[in-house]
Amino acid sequence: MLLQFHPWASAVEASFWQILTQRKMDVFKLDDSPKSILGYYATGQQVRVPGKDTTVAMPARLCLGTGAFPESPHVDHNTLNRIPAFSFPAPGLVKNTNTIEDFKALDKTALFKMVVDQIWQDITSGAALQDPALLNKFLLLTFADLKKFKFFYWFAFPALLSEPSWTTDTMRDIGDVWSPELVEQLRLQVDQYRQTYPSSQAGFFLIKESQGQVSVARLQDWDTFTAGSTEDQITVGFADPSSLDHNPGWPLRNLLALIQYQWKVTKARILCFREVPGKQDIGASKFFTAQLPSYVPLTECPKAVGWEKNAQGKLGPRVADLAPLMDPTRLADTAVDLNLKLMRWRLLPDLQLEKIQGTKCLLLGAGTLGCYVARSLLGWGVRNITFVDNAKVSFSNPVRQPLFEFEDCLEGGKDKAETAAASLRKVYPGVNAVGHSMSIPMPGHPVSDQNIEAAQRDVAKLEELFREHDAIFLLMDSRESRWLPTLLGAKMQKIVINAALGFDTFLVMRHGVGQDREYHESHGSTGLGCYFCNDIVAPTDSLSDRTLDQQCTVTRPGLSAIASAMAVEMMVSLLHHPEGIRAPADKADNDDERAQEVFGSALGLLPHQIRGFLSRFKNLLISGQAYDRCTACSNAVLTEYEQEGFGFLMKVFQDAKYLEDVTGLTKMKEESEDLDMEWEEDSEEDDMM
Incomplete structure (x- = not known):
């Protein structure tokens, strides 16, 4: 069956709009060129309904908060390490227009293509292997009405399409595939991996299981890490923001494009890594196999999708009316x-x-x-x-x-x-x-x-x-x-x-x-x-x-x-x-x-x-x-x-x-x-x- 993905849902904190206002007034002024920002996400969770024996899947949220604007013009490793614990970075661009007319007249197709081209360039140049967080690059278009404290905004989370599309078998719980000992080994290895490498590496990794032992490595270590191993022993893992039982999260789309281009892979064993923050519990993680029905070499930038729908479920911008919060007196x-x-x-x-x-x-x-x-x-x-x-x-x-x-x-x-x-x-x-x-x-x-x-x-x-x-x-x-x-x-x-x-x-x-x-x-x-x-x-x-x-x-x-x-x-x-x-x-x-x-x-x-x-x-x-x-x-x-x-x-x-x-x-x-x-x-x- 076709592999379908759980799309991103934007989650913007009120403090982000306040900082954007300050940047607009004191730094950006009339400069409406795209600026670097930093979002973050956590792995997916299901929440139990009080008084009932049922759970509800939480949205796959990409968040913007107080640390969204880096001190330097570019998002560097030091900036990435400032994100909240148990979360993973997503670098992006924000373009803030000076008038509502400019916002409406933006060439959204050209801006979207600009970000898609950057993602594709990072994949083909190998930059995404060195810094996998680049696969999560997003675009945010905004207009800030500072008199009324209204903010018009539209997110795009570009995801490269594969032709033909990837297919999958049934997603299985990690506990149904591995023993509790192997699951615990994986948890410890991932913790060690996150402590060893910067947070830009933390959301994507390679896993090898051999003779009852589990090890974890960076994507850029593919050649040495997989040498001498069979296809069934190698798994590509990613921090999965999805909480759905049968659909992985949006970051996997560009990850699949990366491994298809870099290593000519047509079949990959995937781990959707999901953890309960602070609980040392990764039991919600999922295993499945992604496969291409027929291999077509990627020689040019694929098409992409990714504009977020508004509250009415249509393609269009959202509005945040924060007058009660943004007025400093209030x-x-x-x-x-x-x-x-x-x-x-x-x-x-x-x-x-x-x-x-x-x-x-x-x-x-x-x-x-x-x-x-x-x-x-x-x-x-x-x-x-x-x-x-x-x-x-x-x-x-x-x-x-x-x-x-x-x-x-x-x-x-x-x-x-x-x-x-x-x-x-x-x-x-x-x-x-x-x-x-x-x-x-x-x-x-x-x-x-x-x-x-x-x-x-x-x-x-x-x-x-x-x-x-x-x-x-x-x-x-x-x-x-x-x-x-x-x-x-x-x-x-x-x-x-x-x-x-x-x-x-x-x-x-x-x-x-x-x-x-x-x-x-x-x-x-x-x-x-x-x-x-x-x-x-x-x-x-x-x-x-x-x-x-x-x-x-x-x-x-x-x-x-x-x-x-x-x-x-x-x-x-x-x-x-x-x-x-x-x-x-x-x-x-x-x-x-x-x-x-x-x-x-x-x-x-x-x-x-x-x-x-x-x-x-x-x-x-x-x-x-x-x-x-x-x-x-x-x-x-x-x-x-x-x-x-x-x-x-x-x-x-x-x-x-x-x-x-x-x-x-x-x-x-x-x-x-x-x-x-x-x-x-x-x-x-x-x-x-």
């Missing part, structure tokens, strides 16, 4: 999401990635804390980050603040907020990062008459930003700069995360909704305080008349990264708590396994405050209750703000002690002083008695 989105989804798939099914991604974060301060917080937010997939800062990048910033570079300091320095946002977009183009260069009015910092309108605009802008965002990070240098954001966070009931640094200490805390008494009474919980709830004085001007060491936040370099990371992790944990911003504080020890069962957050502990001591590498979890006379979040302050708005704020800016009057702290101090005076008078009387 690639970044996919990569970021995949890393996070692996956490959910493998470790934490309850991880709410969509909720994290949708959280809009406002960072007040674009300094060391702001830069590190922003990077950690990116790591969690947060897509909306806004910076607020009124400073400019100085020469001391880049070494500690990772979103700035030396060039940002020149000519007086760029605005920190806008520069940090731009840098963040460079890190990850998928982020919506915005910067606002503005000041935050502060208690005890009087506003002059000419600056009232500017202060009013800053307050209005800050109020607008609070309404637009879900989580606010307080990352400023001074204490009083946190007062107005704390007030707004309490009024709008936003997530507020506070981070503050000392030399080797830090505080990371979340603000509660401490004044929401009805909620806490109904839930039997205690409201958590804000940054100012422990104070019995109003925040005042701490910036004027400061020495150099007081003007800067002098800290150990690693401290800000630690505090920033904890601040972000606290926010993410809070997002996973069913009670959200009103979540009570966990106090359990991390090592208490029983406590793990009662944590409200899927990510574990959710403390109120973390006080870290880098000198001892120790953290303390502290909980603080809301103070009903707090100068930032108490009902008295919120009511005044709601009733008077900017007018109330102006009174505070002009004189911070006004807050003490509003909250009752002034009266409390007076009462305390009266008690001290009475105590002292009583003590004097006692002494006189």
Whole structure:
């Protein structure tokens, strides 16, 4: 019966198209001449259908991946050795046109004949004996629409025809022809052969079986290897990509043309070498005999076939629409999401990635804390980050603040907020990062008459930003700069995360909704305080008349990264708590396994405050209750703000002690002083008695 072959099926990885795009833009440009590429294939396999006692034959795939383009203009031995393990090389040519019209108008017949002539020349010159991988030469025609990331392509796998055609007997399993001992000898010999010779030789070889011994040699060793042997002792082997029971793979076609031309062979014993990668199993290999009905000497290039059919089974090009993958921004989105989804798939099914991604974060301060917080937010997939800062990048910033570079300091320095946002977009183009260069009015910092309108605009802008965002990070240098954001966070009931640094200490805390008494009474919980709830004085001007060491936040370099990371992790944990911003504080020890069962957050502990001591590498979890006379979040302050708005704020800016009057702290101090005076008078009387 006629010998029929299992044709190639192209398998192009998305990464190949990305590399082709890069080569087109940076190397090829308008040059549309054919370029060398490298494909590879593995031996055929049949896959068992789950739950059934049947198998499915896999296609004979010729693959193109990340290593398809060699560094040198020609595919050399070093390039061939870069293909994946247990695979075999197939050198080819790619012709990429500049327009779709050029692609359609290509003289495909001439290009196909060019490759066929090269294969025939390699056979007649003996080059294919020295480098049998040349028998697998293929052609790829492409047009890359780089605006839409669509790729039109058409493969040709030229195979020389024999006239008359080769015939065959029944293909038999190797185990039906050879003993298990001979099969194992062959496997070991082929392994040794692949280790000895370059991969360009690995896919084709000669086999001799004599007196219970098996040996393997190169095709170019035919004369010496077959000397003194009978026809039945010699077998021509090839790595067979076919997985069909009765049809060998496409590479055999040109191999038969080679042995017919070089050695005038009309009958050949063929081994279709098929192995299970890494399993030391070649039991799927097949034996059969190929034979020519009548011998006709090959004196000129035979005809050839080999154009691949498209998905509709017709001769024509295919289209790969990779817009969702090829856009670098989309690639970044996919990569970021995949890393996070692996956490959910493998470790934490309850991880709410969509909720994290949708959280809009406002960072007040674009300094060391702001830069590190922003990077950690990116790591969690947060897509909306806004910076607020009124400073400019100085020469001391880049070494500690990772979103700035030396060039940002020149000519007086760029605005920190806008520069940090731009840098963040460079890190990850998928982020919506915005910067606002503005000041935050502060208690005890009087506003002059000419600056009232500017202060009013800053307050209005800050109020607008609070309404637009879900989580606010307080990352400023001074204490009083946190007062107005704390007030707004309490009024709008936003997530507020506070981070503050000392030399080797830090505080990371979340603000509660401490004044929401009805909620806490109904839930039997205690409201958590804000940054100012422990104070019995109003925040005042701490910036004027400061020495150099007081003007800067002098800290150990690693401290800000630690505090920033904890601040972000606290926010993410809070997002996973069913009670959200009103979540009570966990106090359990991390090592208490029983406590793990009662944590409200899927990510574990959710403390109120973390006080870290880098000198001892120790953290303390502290909980603080809301103070009903707090100068930032108490009902008295919120009511005044709601009733008077900017007018109330102006009174505070002009004189911070006004807050003490509003909250009752002034009266409390007076009462305390009266008690001290009475105590002292009583003590004097006692002494006189």
